[in-house]
Amino acid sequence: MKIVLMLAALAASVCQSVAADPMAVHQTAQALFAQLPDVEARADLNAACGGGSNSNPHIGYCASNNTIFVSDDFATRPQGS
Numbered sequence: 575m576k577i578v579l580m581l582a583a584l585a586a587s588v589c590q591s592v593a594a595d596p597m598a599v600h601q602t603a604q605a606l607f608a609q610l611p612d613v614e615a616r617a618d619l620n621a622a623c624g625g626g627s628n629s630n631p632h633i634g635y636c637a638s639n640n641t642i643f644v645s646d647d648f649a650t651r652p653q654g655s
Contacts, residue, residue, distance in 0.1 A: 597649055611640045619643050 597613060604610045619625045622643040623636030632645045645651075 611642045613642045615646050616643050617646050
């Protein structure tokens with residue numbers, strides 16, 4: 575419960591704008607929880623961790639190295655906020 579309250583307090587400071595930067599929210603959470611996956615922007619997600627033509631072209635998770643891959647424009651997409 576204490577960790578959840580700390581996360582909420584930190585997220586509130588990050589989320590002052592109408593649409594919070596999803597990367598800033600993730601960085602805040604990652605500072606509190608070391609097990610969260612890293613986030614890496616990629617121009618071509620097909621080359622990231624076995625992605626292919628049937629993969630989501632904007633976001634994907636790689637279990638072998640605990641990384642979330644996002645497209646370069648992911649933070650500005652409406653679905654990203």
